[in-house]
Amino acid sequence: DGGITQSPKYLFRKEGQNVTLSCEQNLNHDAMYWYRQDPGQGLRLIYYSQIVNDFQKGDIAEGYSVSREKKESFPLTVTSAQKNPTAFYLCASSNGQGAGTGELFFGEGSRLTVL
Amino acid sequence: AQSVTQPDIHITVSEGASLELRCNYSYGATPYLFWYVQSPGQGLQLLLKYFSGDTLVQGIKGFEAEFKRSQSSFNLRKPSVHWSDAAEYFCAVGFTGGGNKLTFGTGTQLKVEL
Numbered sequence: 001d002g003g004i005t006q007s008p009k010y011l012f013r014k015e016g017q018n019v020t021l022s023c024e025q026n027l028n029h030d031a032m033y034w035y036r037q038d039p040g041q042g043l044r045l046i047y048y049s050q051i052v053n054d055f056q057k058g059d060i061a062e063g064y065s066v067s068r069e070k071k072e073s074f075p076l077t078v079t080s081a082q083k084n085p086t087a088f089y090l091c092a093s094s095n096g097q098g099a100g101t102g103e104l105f106f107g108e109g110s111r112l113t114v115l
Numbered sequence: 116a117q118s119v120t121q122p123d124i125h126i127t128v129s130e131g132a133s134l135e136l137r138c139n140y141s142y143g144a145t146p147y148l149f150w151y152v153q154s155p156g157q158g159l160q161l162l163l164k165y166f167s168g169d170t171l172v173q174g175i176k177g178f179e180a181e182f183k184r185s186q187s188s189f190n191l192r193k194p195s196v197h198w199s200d201a202a203e204y205f206c207a208v209g210f211t212g213g214g215n216k217l218t219f220g221t222g223t224q225l226k227v228e229l
Binding site for chain 1 (some may be wrong): 161216
């Protein structure tokens, strides 16, 4: 079945450590996105990529980094510079029309807790 | 910049009752509007979307929404709610030339009483 796979589903991290969240899609979508979800704040865009080897900052990119070396993969690294990393992270993809006009397909999310 | 407001944080309805979830947006041109649903600990699923044309759009699971330009609204409705509809609902807006981004509202948590 086509879809988006995020791993791990749950992740615990000590303060000061970097952690990488995986996102893989087999939908052949060009665009991929990372959102952060906090209770009562909806979804906020961290980074997005419209094509391989290219990505742009979203609204809350500070303390995060991404890469897009393959069409299928868009990993997110939460660095130690992110002051409040505990959150639910959602990866999404869309077809060539882009999220502004097309549907976003979401993974099931990764919950990161900083101890 | 565009924005989305969902004024109701929580809504409780009885099973079988009708439902309306409110969504207002702020954007100068005609936006592209979406409603998504999220079950606890899961990703989001698209319920319906409006791009152009008929202002009343039908979605999955018996949901519909109406685009009202004069009120900058895109409210979600369902005539008879089922217990399985309990979830969080998000309204989102996008637009051409917007860098392929969606802006989401803060969500409305729906509880269904049996």
